[in-house]
């Protein structure tokens with residue numbers, strides 16, 4: 001029997017990109033008195049959720065959805081099967097009104113178990129083209145929400161809805177001075193932030209290393225390198241981090257523009273904060289989702305793109321200088337955003353009836 005308490009189960013993981021939109025939604029659930037559970041693996045989702053006291057985290061075994069032949073795939077079949085059994089019993093115990101999946105390999109066993117238990121499954125696609133997890137989840141889901149208007153053509157119109165990408169509200173409250181103090185830099189000098197998504201990007205780091213001695217003549221450089229991918233470069237105008245937690249909002253506020261991978265969360269955050277961006281989408285060894293994300297932003301004049309296959313020190317330097325010159329034009333183009341600016345509609349119009357939340 002379904003209890004009367006409003007409960008939601010969240011799932012998704014593997015990289016921060018599959019967790020951040022859930023974090024963005026947490027204050028909204030709290031405001032509505034909704035009890036939040038998270039089913040995930042021992043990976044990044046556990047780490048990121050552990051600082052949120054109101055979320056009950058349930059760890060399951062997870063495998064990876066690989067697109068190539070590997071012995072590891074066989075082992076992972078058993079891990080996924082065990083993860084499905086674990087999810088089934090966890091969901092049977094919680095009996096939430098719905099499961100909300102953000103994709104990533106851990107979400108598939110949770111969605112399948114929810115479907116077996118007749119618990120409605122909703123999913124959200126961050127990227128322009130649907131990822132493997134969402135493709136698998138599609139038949140089990142009541143509705144797939146999406147971020148980019150162009151995603152519409154990949155989904156069934158009666159079972160999908162454009163809502164944008166939930167951004168952490170907190171990111172809009174950054175302070176440049178606080179950012180400068182945190183980085184040991186000045187808040188009066190032009191500053192560029194270089195980041196390679198939540199995992200860092202070795203190729204971007206290498207190209208940057210080549211041009212750093214030149215770049216710091218003109219700019220302060222903040223570099224988010226990714227775990228274990230730091231450089232041996234020291235300069236008073238260069239500051240690097242492996243990963244940044246709550247201080248990221250202040251770093252964003254301090255930065256005049258950004259050089260980044262084209263992960264959906266990152267680029268929607270830059271758009272919301274009106275940060276001009278040079279995107280170097282992950283291309284080599286990827287399904288190409290970031291290439292599509294970047295192309296779409298470039299088409300709307302809110303990003304410039306440097307292809308990974310053309311990436312080199314000199315190409316990066318030239319692209320940064322050219323972006324610096326075209327910054328104000330890009331900021332102007334960001335004023336009329338081509339996507340919904342927030343995802344309030346998600347909770348009120350989509351989940352609302354299930355969770356007993358009135359539309360506002």
Ligand SMILES: CC(=O)N[C@H]1[C@@H](OP(=O)(O)OP(=O)(O)OC[C@H]2O[C@@H](n3ccc(=O)[nH]c3=O)[C@H](O)[C@@H]2O)O[C@H](CO)[C@@H](O)[C@@H]1O
Pocket residue numbers: 015016017018020126127195196197198199224242243244245248262263264265266267269282289290
């Ligand atoms: C290698 C890989 O599979 N990448 C995928 C992954 O990227 P990735 O996990 O890098 O995802 P995104 O760039 O979308 O999001 C990264 C998130 O981490 C945050 N952040 C980053 C660095 C940091 O120091 N602190 C911090 O909080 C960013 O602000 C952002 O919210 O998910 C994205 C969204 O589905 C996809 O588009 C990417 O293709």
